[in-house]
Amino acid sequence: MNVHEQFAEDLALYALNALTEEDRAHLEQHLATCPSCRLELEQLRADSALLALSTVGPKPPQRSRQRLLDAIAKEPRMPVAVPARPRRSLWGVLGWAAALAVVVLAASLWKENNALQRDVSSFHASLDRQTVELERARNVADSITNPEGQHFTLVALKAPPQPQGKAIYVPKRGTLIFIANNLPELPSQRTYELWLIPEQGAPIPAGLFKPDAHGSATVINPPLPPDTKAKAFAMTVENEAGAATPTMPIVMMSAGE
Amino acid sequence: MAVVTAMRSGDQSAMAELYDRYSGIVYAVALRILADTSAAEDVLQEIFLQLWRNPGAFDAARGSLGAWLAVIARNRAIDSLRRRRPETDIEDVVLSVAPDLASETDRSRAAEKVRGVLGAMPPPQRTVLEMAYFEGMSHSEIATKTGEPLGTIKTRIRAGLIALRKAFRTQPST
Numbered sequence: 001m002n003v004h005e006q007f008a009e010d011l012a013l014y015a016l017n018a019l020t021e022e023d024r025a026h027l028e029q030h031l032a033t034c035p036s037c038r039l040e041l042e043q044l045r046a047d048s049a050l051l052a053l054s055t056v057g058p059k060p061p062q063r064s065r066q067r068l069l070d071a072i073a074k075e076p077r078m079p080v081a082v083p084a085r086p087r088r089s090l091w092g093v094l095g096w097a098a099a100l101a102v103v104v105l106a107a108s109l110w111k112e113n114n115a116l117q118r119d120v121s122s123f124h125a126s127l128d129r130q131t132v133e134l135e136r137a138r139n140v141a142d143s144i145t146n147p148e149g150q151h152f153t154l155v156a157l158k159a160p161p162q163p164q165g166k167a168i169y170v171p172k173r174g175t176l177i178f179i180a181n182n183l184p185e186l187p188s189q190r191t192y193e194l195w196l197i198p199e200q201g202a203p204i205p206a207g208l209f210k211p212d213a214h215g216s217a218t219v220i221n222p223p224l225p226p227d228t229k230a231k232a233f234a235m236t237v238e239n240e241a242g243a244a245t246p247t248m249p250i251v252m253m254s255a256g257e
Numbered sequence: 258m259a260v261v262t263a264m265r266s267g268d269q270s271a272m273a274e275l276y277d278r279y280s281g282i283v284y285a286v287a288l289r290i291l292a293d294t295s296a297a298e299d300v301l302q303e304i305f306l307q308l309w310r311n312p313g314a315f316d317a318a319r320g321s322l323g324a325w326l327a328v329i330a331r332n333r334a335i336d337s338l339r340r341r342r343p344e345t346d347i348e349d350v351v352l353s354v355a356p357d358l359a360s361e362t363d364r365s366r367a368a369e370k371v372r373g374v375l376g377a378m379p380p381p382q383r384t385v386l387e388m389a390y391f392e393g394m395s396h397s398e399i400a401t402k403t404g405e406p407l408g409t410i411k412t413r414i415r416a417g418l419i420a421l422r423k424a425f426r427t428q429p430s431t
Contacts, residue, residue: 001298012415013396017332018389020397045328047418050425051390052286052327054375060284064298068276069269071302077267222390 004030007037015044042053120207141177141220163215165252167233169196174226176206178219180252183211190252194219197232204228208242261322265312279323280305282364283330290334290391300337304330314342323364327342367425374424379419385410387416 010027013019019027031038165180178194186192194206207222235252236243260278260281261270283304287297304326308315315325375383385403394402396410403410 009411009415012418013389015418016389016414017335017393018395018399018414020395043422044415044418047322047422048331048390049324049327050367050371050421051375051386052282052324052331053364053371055282055285055289056368057285057288060280060298060301061294064284064301065273065276065280067298068302068305069273070308071270072269074270074309077309112372 004034007034008040011037011041012044015041015048123152134183163252165194165233165235167194167254169230169233171227171229174224174228175221176219176224177221178207178209178217180209180211180217180235181215183215183217185215186210186237191236191240191242192217193236193238193242193246194222195234195236195246196224196228196230197234199229199231203234203246205242205244206233208238208240261312261315261317264309272305275308275322276305279326280328282323286331287334288392290331290338296337297334300330300334304333308343324393331390333374370424374421378420381405382413382417385413391415 007027007030010019010023010173014024014027023175031041161182163180163182163184165178168177169175176196180192183192191208191210195203196206197203204224205222206224207219209217209219211217233254234246234250236246236248236250238247260271260274264275280301284297284301287300288294290299291297305331308326315322375386378386381403385399385405388399388402389396396407396414399405399410400407
């Protein structure tokens with residue numbers, strides 16, 4: 001039997017109720033989870049019962065027998081067999097309690113695990129969706145910004161090509177895509193600057209850009225303050241470093257939508 | 258044991274038979290501890306009434322009824338001696354091995370063997386064991402009284418009980 005050696009002597013004392021309160025509580029905690037030590041305790045109790053046999057003395061007086069028989073006669077039990085019910089020892093109860101606690105803990109962990117797995121699945125699904133969306137956005141952006149992309153601007157026949165710009169702005173996200181065509185060529189060390197004209201306040205710089213050989217240019221998501229509602233977009237020509245406030249004249253401005 | 262089964266089903270004569278069989282052990286251990294016949298009789302009455310009222314507390318599959326009653330009686334007598342309320346629920350007293358004490362012959366042989374083992378023990382060990390068993394002293398009380406280290410007391414008590422176990426394992430009493 002694998003009795004834990006550190007408890008071996010305390011078990012003997014416990015069997016005789018000779019253990020101090022503190023040691024007793026400590027041992028009982030161990031007994032609740034150790035079948036080997038519980039079995040040893042039962043054997044030590046049986047051993048201690050032998051000590052009772054060492055006693056010698058007179059037999060109990062006859063009046064004790066009669067006293068007991070009178071007492072049980074007053075407490076008759078129905079002649080129904082009492083099944084030998086399972087022993088309900090303290091250790092049994094604690095053992096079952098420990099088993100129940102393990103089951104509850106396991107159920108709780110299983111539930112938590114399921115919840116985590118659901119969360120992970122949800123994250124994966126969300127990630128998949130975002131990946132698809134990102135890929136689509138990349139394709140859109142790549143088509144717009146790709147230097148090999150062919151840009152066609154349709155205008156009325158016989159009318160000379162006019163400079164034009166298209167700004168797609170989502171205030172809540174603060175995203176902006178600006179596409180311009182047929183822009184006049186800039187002098188050296190000059191640049192176009194896009195401006196967001198808010199409903200209230202001063203114009204906000206919305207990116208610097210130079211047109212390519214075909215007069216085309218794009219601005220993708222320049223840094224903008226969040227949730228700023230736009231009244232219009234405008235373009236100016238600035239020094240290459242750009243400006244904090246627009247330098248007149250405004251070369252292009254949205255009609256407002 | 259048929260008589261135990263009969264007692265469980267409410268047979269008063271079966272209860273009387275069990276009393277005749279085991280009252281000697283119960284009374285002797287109670288009297289040894291309490292040194293008072295009236296108090297020992299009270300313990301005797303209480304123990305058998307508990308058996309009558311709660312026969313399921315004794316698990317016949319594990320240990321003999323005589324040994325179980327001896328343990329219950331000893332614990333109850335110690336509680337009475339130390340004027341404390343009963344500390345041990347009889348349902349919590351479980352014995353896994355014990356000699357069969359059903360017959361007078363069994364009890365006599367077992368008692369003789371126990372006395373032989375105790376007589377062969379070194380006197381300090383026997384004294385410590387008896388102080389714990391019959392006087393209900395804790396190991397720290399014994400250490401204080403004898404002047405021995407706590408560890409020595411613990412070792413002697415366990416060794417004493419194991420010596421009794423070995424004697425009954427190597428030489429069956431029946």
